[in-house]
Amino acid sequence: MALAGAEHQATFHTATDEDGRTSVVLTGSWTLRGIGRQAPALTEALRPYVEQAPHVAWDCEAVEALDNVGALLLWRLHGFTRPDHVRIREEHRALFRHWSERVTPPTRETRRRPTLLSVAARAGKDLVSHALGFTELVGQVVLDVIGLVRAPAQIPWIEISGTLYEAGVRALGITALVGILVGVVMSYLSALELRTFGAPSFIVNILGISILRELGPLLAAILVAGRSGSAMAAELGVMRITEELDALSAMGVSRTVRLVIPKILALTIGLPLLVIWTDAIALVAGMVTAHIALGISIPGFIHAIPSAVPLINLVLGIVKGAVFGTVIALVACHFGLRILPNTQSLGAETTNAVVTAITAVIFVDAIFAVVFRSQGLP
Amino acid sequence: MSAVVELQAVSTRFDQQLVHDRIDLRIARHDILGLVGGSGSGKTTLMREMIGLDAPTEGIVTLFGRRLCDLRSEELANLRRRCGILFQGGALFSAFTVFDNIAFPLREYPGIDTGLIRDLVYMKLAAVGLKPDVAGRLPAELSGGMAKRVALARALALEPELLFLDEPTSGLDPVTAQGFVDHLHNLHRELGFTAVVITHDLDLMHDLCTRLAILADHKLVALGPPDEVARNDHPFVAAMFHGERGRRVFGTPP
Numbered sequence: 001m002a003l004a005g006a007e008h009q010a011t012f013h014t015a016t017d018e019d020g021r022t023s024v025v026l027t028g029s030w031t032l033r034g035i036g037r038q039a040p041a042l043t044e045a046l047r048p049y050v051e052q053a054p055h056v057a058w059d060c061e062a063v064e065a066l067d068n069v070g071a072l073l074l075w076r077l078h079g080f081t082r083p084d085h086v087r088i089r090e091e092h093r094a095l096f097r098h099w100s101e102r103v104t105p106p107t108r109e110t111r112r113r114p115t116l117l118s119v120a121a122r123a124g125k126d127l128v129s130h131a132l133g134f135t136e137l138v139g140q141v142v143l144d145v146i147g148l149v150r151a152p153a154q155i156p157w158i159e160i161s162g163t164l165y166e167a168g169v170r171a172l173g174i175t176a177l178v179g180i181l182v183g184v185v186m187s188y189l190s191a192l193e194l195r196t197f198g199a200p201s202f203i204v205n206i207l208g209i210s211i212l213r214e215l216g217p218l219l220a221a222i223l224v225a226g227r228s229g230s231a232m233a234a235e236l237g238v239m240r241i242t243e244e245l246d247a248l249s250a251m252g253v254s255r256t257v258r259l260v261i262p263k264i265l266a267l268t269i270g271l272p273l274l275v276i277w278t279d280a281i282a283l284v285a286g287m288v289t290a291h292i293a294l295g296i297s298i299p300g301f302i303h304a305i306p307s308a309v310p311l312i313n314l315v316l317g318i319v320k321g322a323v324f325g326t327v328i329a330l331v332a333c334h335f336g337l338r339i340l341p342n343t344q345s346l347g348a349e350t351t352n353a354v355v356t357a358i359t360a361v362i363f364v365d366a367i368f369a370v371v372f373r374s375q376g377l378p
Numbered sequence: 379m380s381a382v383v384e385l386q387a388v389s390t391r392f393d394q395q396l397v398h399d400r401i402d403l404r405i406a407r408h409d410i411l412g413l414v415g416g417s418g419s420g421k422t423t424l425m426r427e428m429i430g431l432d433a434p435t436e437g438i439v440t441l442f443g444r445r446l447c448d449l450r451s452e453e454l455a456n457l458r459r460r461c462g463i464l465f466q467g468g469a470l471f472s473a474f475t476v477f478d479n480i481a482f483p484l485r486e487y488p489g490i491d492t493g494l495i496r497d498l499v500y501m502k503l504a505a506v507g508l509k510p511d512v513a514g515r516l517p518a519e520l521s522g523g524m525a526k527r528v529a530l531a532r533a534l535a536l537e538p539e540l541l542f543l544d545e546p547t548s549g550l551d552p553v554t555a556q557g558f559v560d561h562l563h564n565l566h567r568e569l570g571f572t573a574v575v576i577t578h579d580l581d582l583m584h585d586l587c588t589r590l591a592i593l594a595d596h597k598l599v600a601l602g603p604p605d606e607v608a609r610n611d612h613p614f615v616a617a618m619f620h621g622e623r624g625r626r627v628f629g630t631p632p
Binding site for chain 1: 460473488489490493494500511516517518568569
């Protein structure tokens with residue numbers, strides 16, 4: 001038997017002996033690789049001989065190789081019994097013996113189609129479990145923060161500063177780029193409109209209020225939710241898969257103190273700083289564009305900002321940044337800790353973390369807009 | 379008869395750190411070669427080089443008579459389909475059920491219909507000593523020993539001519555480990571595959587392996603039938619086989 005035997009295809013031919021009896025002679029490799037994609041064709045070609053059962057002898061002695069797949073194919077062909085007249089090599093007999101001893105359990109009935117009610121019930125159950133899980137996480141965080149205030153030596157400074165660098169410093173580039181683009185676009189589009197009204201100096205009010213109050217915080221938060229929200233959820237998920245979470249618990253280290261609180265603190269501190277950075281970049285870009293498009297002088301623009309934009313707008317934007325940071329970190333940790341130890345769940349929950357974080361940010365932003373509608377607007 | 383796997387002067391270096399120094403090795407058909415060595419001696423690396431998952435720094439690896447470095451990727455894929463690999467951690471697909479894990483390689487063959495696949499999967503499960511009702515479970519719901527068995531069933535799914543086993547009994551209790559070895563022994567007798575087994579398990583070396591290769595000091599310091607290798611007087615071999623356990627299993631002199 002050559003090493004290359006696996007490449008020989010499974011074949012058969014028929015022979016008739018002196019008594020006029022037909023026998024089917026199998027040759028070649030009756031193995032997975034020898035049969036390969038010809039399985040249906042071979043089954044069809046052999047079926048007529050099976051139907052003439054008692055008058056046909058089977059000769060399997062000439063096969064080069066036989067494995068479980070070949071044996072199973074012949075076994076099924078004969079309706080799960082061994083043919084009566086068969087010649088087979090001794091070493092191949094065991095393969096058939098296995099099949100006669102083994103039973104494949106019947107196919108379980110296919111899953112029932114989901115009804116509207118079952119889908120609704122499932123969604124309701126999911127919602128309740130998310131609400132409970134989130135409340136539990138927030139409660140644990142509050143308890144652990146109280147514990148940390150009492151024992152400040154245990155505050156995980158290293159983790160906080162690491163996350164601050166990862167989620168804050170490394171996001172400076174992308175927030176700057178988005179800030180520039182939005183500043184330019186806002187300024188240019190407003191300039192076209194303001195020129196027709198003959199009121200170019202109002203560009204200061206439009207840019208100042210929209211960027212400081214709304215666009216800066218929202219853009220920074222959405223970018224951070226996409227960047228760091230997914231990273232945080234995936235990090236916790238991988239720690240679940242590699243049993244690092246269990247290892248932490250086994251050492252008596254609280255996962256909220258060591259993993260969740262640093263993320264929340266880092267984003268609560270880091271996102272307001274990113275908001276200031278994005279505000280500044282977007283304003284400068286808008287100011288330069290206004291100078292080019294409307295001829296407003298740059299010192300004049302800077303001079304006009306304090307009177308055109310009440311300070312409360314800047315403060316509101318920074319506070320919103322801090323709240324968004326807390327929300328993003330909480331949502332990311334909530335979904336990250338729900339990840340089950342399999343790859344599919346890792347992908348699904350990471351996506352959920354980002355989508356939910358961005359939705360939550362916009363939702364919270366809407367609440368701010370309603371609550372502070374009488375503050376800082378003309 | 380040509381060797382199934384052949385290494386010629388294979389050297390491996392990771393960033394100047396020498397792992398293998400000009401190793402020569404031939405594995406003949408139907409052999410079960412035990413690859414033995416201390417932690418970090420490069421056993422798994424050597425196994426990965428045999429399947430072409432890693433390339434050696436120098437030297438030639440021949441698999442089924444074909445030089446791995448000359449092969450195009452689809453030829454290499456065809457060769458690999460003739461191999462079954464049991465990874466150290468099992469490497470089961472965590473998103474699939476046990477059934478789908480074993481059926482996965484079979485579904486790559488377009489002629490094999492679903493009924494045939496079902497029968498084969500349940501047959502493989504029985505062959506590694508598992509009950510049919512584990513088929514619906516996810517890998518995360520299995521114990522370590524069961525996960526190893528499922529991984530073995532998946533490695534056997536394509537009726538391999540060459541089987542690579544990376545520490546098949548590590549992390550198993552002695553009874554389960556012995557059962558695992560007995561299963562492998564029976565399967566080897568029935569299917570007649572060639573196998574490369576990385577192991578630290580003296581009982582496994584004694585009961586299963588037809589030949590042992592000892593990897594120490596970046597070289598193969600001993601190669602031959604287990605009883606012969608056990609009498610070798612290289613310090614690593616002596617420490618491994620002439621201890622109390624080695625004496626009990628191999629009957630070597632102290």
